[in-house]
Structures are given as C-alpha cells and as structure tokens.
Amino acid sequence: MERQRDIDRLYHLLEKLEETVGGKQKLKDCTGYMDWPDRGVYFFFTPDEHRDADDQLRITRIGTHAVSEGSSTSLWDRLRTHRGAKRGTYEGGGNHRGSVFRKRVGEAFVERASLNDEYPHWGKGSSAKRERRLDELEMERRVSGYLRDLPFLWLNVDDEPSAESQRAYIERNTIALLSNYQREAVDARADNWLGNHSRSKKIRESGLWNVNHVDEDYDPDFLDLLRDQIEETSSV
DNA sequence: GGGCAACCAAGTTACACGCG
DNA sequence: CGCGTGTAACTTGGTTGCCC
Secondary structure, eight states, X not given: OHHHHHHHHHHHHHHHHHHHHTSOEEGGGOOTTSOOOSSEEXXXXXXXEEOTTSSOEEEEEEEEOOOSTTOOOOHHHHXXXXXXXXXXXXXXXOOGGGOHHHHHHHHHHHHHTTOTTTOTTTTOSSXXXXXXXXXXXXXXXXXXXXXXXXXXXXXXXXXXXXXXXXXXXXXXXXXHHHOOTTSOOSSOOXXXXXXXXXXXXXXXXXXXXXXXXXXXXXXTTHHHXXXXXXXXXXXX
C-alpha cells in the first residue's frame, strides 16, 4: 500500500529531524530565548499514543505560519500563541481566539464533559472582553495543560512569506498524507484520543487536529523536499 | 445561478510593558 | 535600547446560505 509506505517514510524522516534538532520539545519547557528558526513548520505528537507497528509517537497536528504575503510572524510567535500566557492576567491560560489549535482542544474538552452551559461563548468571535476571558480562564488552563505537554518537532523552512511557500506546501501535503478522513485508517487513533470528541467531523475522522487539507490528495514528491529541508535545520 | 452578506479557519499585526 | 511577552483585534481566503 503506497500511502502506508509514504507514511513510514515520513516518520523515518522525522526521526532524522529529531536527531538533528536534539530531541522533541514540549511547550512547557520553551521560551523565545531559544534559537528558533525564523520560519518553519511544526509537528505535534501525542505523548501517549504510538503507531501501530512501531514505538514512534503518533503525529496529532501539523501547522505553519507566514503564509500571507509580507507577513513577519516568526515560528516562535506562532508556537507561543499555542502555548498561551505564562504570567499576567491570564496566567497559565491563553487566548483560544488567536489559536485554532487551542480553540479546538478546548471545544473537545467542553463536549467530552458536557460543559456547554459553562462555556457558551467558547470559540465564538475573534475577540472577547476581559470579563468573558476570565470566565473562560479555567478552560484555557486545561487547554494549556494539554498543549504544553505535547512533544513537538519543528522544521526550518525559511523562504519568503506567501501562500505558495514551501512551508505551506509541506504542511498541506503532510496533513493530506496522514489524514484518515474517508480513507482506510493507518495508525488509527486511540479510543481515548481527545479529538474523538471534536465537533468537527474532519478532526474526528482524520485523526489530526487539522481541518484544512485533510480531504486532499498528497503529492509524494513533497517527501523529497522534506528530506532536503531537514538538512537546513539545526538544534535550538 | 449570480451577487452578496455572514461566517469560519488560520494566521497576523499593533502596541504597551518589563527587564537586563 | 532590544527582546520577549501580554493582550486585543485584524486580515485573507474560503464556504455557506439566502434572495432575487
């Protein structure tokens, strides 16, 4: 099966990447003082699920940034939005309206524990007033607890910001390759995977915390580019 | 069945603060 | 000052749904 083989190759390449960067990181241990590449692609893994025929951790989300013309956001800018606030008013929390990943994880927590009454505005709108943010703080903290403990890898891809960037290409194809959406599952997620409670069918069925590209075909050639980019990456 | 508003996904920016 | 950070709000592109 061709897809199975390409997935194996992807994981193998990511093992290479892991050696190159000196191991997976967790957001709880990260700061902006670390030597992040300016621009890149990130891969989050589940801490407690493994691939079917291997002891490798399963990938759970792929993302990137600087996909619009002229963008100046860095890889770390994006990662810290997922991590959330370390101190200040929303200490230990974060802003799920600036990070879809946070939004989706929180939403799944809400669904799983039937907390819709407590969090009627979760994910609604692109901003919220202080009072509402404080009402949502406890859930933001749960989300932070979850996200900050996910091991992740990052790939240095430092081309110009644009929708056609190599970052966007690698992200899109990795998602399309790994997605189990409307396909025979490869490395099916565990029954207790939080994403099974997502409101999004694409998340539930793809097995990834991604919505875009889960229903697309992938271009096997992207793995060659990935291999080349791994050479461009170094440790933090 | 084209136009348009509403909405959504995901990332982006602006600006103030604190600290070495 | 420069950098990392906190916080609020925006942009772009895509989809949906309605209404003539």
